[in-house]
Amino acid sequence: MREAEVVVLGAGVAGLTLARLLWEGGRSVLVVAEALGEASRPPVALVNPLRGRRFTLAEEGERALEAALAFYGRFVSLHLEVYRPVPERERDQVAKRLGGLRHRWEGGGVVLEEAFWLEPRPLLERLARGVPLLKGRVLAWEPPYLCLEGGERVRGEILVYAGGGRGAHLLGLGGRHVPGLVLTLLDYFPRAISYRVYLAGSALGGSYLSEGEGPDPPPPTKGEVAWLLEGAEALVGYRPQVASAWRGVRFRLPAQGEGLPYLFPVEGGYALTGLGSTGFLYAPLLVGRLAGKL
Numbered sequence: 001m002r003e004a005e006v007v008v009l010g011a012g013v014a015g016l017t018l019a020r021l022l023w024e025g026g027r028s029v030l031v032v033a034e035a036l037g038e039a040s041r042p043p044v045a046l047v048n049p050l051r052g053r054r055f056t057l058a059e060e061g062e063r064a065l066e067a068a069l070a071f072y073g074r075f076v077s078l079h080l081e082v083y084r085p086v087p088e089r090e091r092d093q094v095a096k097r098l099g100g101l102r103h104r105w106e107g108g109g110v111v112l113e114e115a116f117w118l119e120p121r122p123l124l125e126r127l128a129r130g131v132p133l134l135k136g137r138v139l140a141w142e143p144p145y146l147c148l149e150g151g152e153r154v155r156g157e158i159l160v161y162a163g164g165g166r167g168a169h170l171l172g173l174g175g176r177h178v179p180g181l182v183l184t185l186l187d188y189f190p191r192a193i194s195y196r197v198y199l200a201g202s203a204l205g206g207s208y209l210s211e212g213e214g215p216d217p218p219p220p221t222k223g224e225v226a227w228l229l230e231g232a233e234a235l236v237g238y239r240p241q242v243a244s245a246w247r248g249v250r251f252r253l254p255a256q257g258e259g260l261p262y263l264f265p266v267e268g269g270y271a272l273t274g275l276g277s278t279g280f281l282y283a284p285l286l287v288g289r290l291a292g293k294l
Ligand SMILES: Cc1cc2nc3c(=O)[nH]c(=O)nc-3n(C[C@H](O)[C@H](O)[C@H](O)COP(=O)(O)OP(=O)(O)OC[C@H]3O[C@@H](n4cnc5c(N)ncnc54)[C@H](O)[C@@H]3O)c2cc1C
Pocket: 009, 010, 011, 012, 013, 014, 015, 032, 033, 034, 035, 036, 037, 038, 039, 040, 041, 042, 044, 045, 046, 047, 136, 137, 138, 139, 162, 163, 164, 165, 166, 167, 168, 179, 180, 181, 182, 205, 247, 248, 249, 250, 272, 273, 274, 275, 276, 277, 278, 279, 280, 281, 282
């Protein structure tokens, strides 16, 4: 039986950010996961504290961006600046929502100078480098043990759940599973452009569907692809050519009272999950807080 002081279930951006930080700090840590990330494997991820159509500043968005800039830059290139066209009639409203974020107005929009995009797949691989990782499927959460398929058990003085939507049933966590689609393109957009949909690197993404059945990715729908391409055309004046598509499912926990709902105590340890479409934004901030508790 393998054991460690801290056993982390999940090797997505949440689990690996935590495991990396603990491992670098000399702590005894073991990650147990079926694969390197699940929702954490889009072709690109935007780290942008201004969210959604209304461009609302995410809770603790400035602090989260600061932590993300400091952490991810050690592992992958950060492609700084997100450009957001702002229709004339919305300018005053948007200006009020920018908080203390560094920005400048350019042409018909605003440039967020410290927001960025990165490539999640090399990030996950680099975060995992050197960190003890056991590949396997966890069937039960029985503190201080995780019980794996095949009968193996792993023991942790503290267990941390970072298993996203796929493993949420292990803890009986009720959240929403929201499918998302990212098209990869033949074109390359060095600076992210975001308004309804986003273009960044060779990716085109956006949130079309609002609810799915569970953690298994459904096939892309026709309406979804057309909606993404129309959104891209509105941003750059033509329909980019599509090379392939990546489907993932976000897992979102509902807000519960005050504060971010993604880090909370559970039997045997903690859970860091339910990050919806903000996993890359919040992971370094929340992991910093969790590491302080461990
Ligand atoms: C289409 C799409 C686009 C996105 N774009 C962005 C973006 O631009 N910016 C952003 O910040 N976020 C984005 N997100 C959201 C972000 O990807 C998620 O918030 C984040 O990846 C969640 O990470 P996680 O570590 O919690 O979970 P996951 O990445 O899902 O990782 C879960 C881990 O747990 C393991 N696991 C689960 N159950 C078990 C089990 N029973 N046994 C063993 N292992 C198990 C899995 O193998 C995996 O390693 C996007 C998501 C999607 C779907």
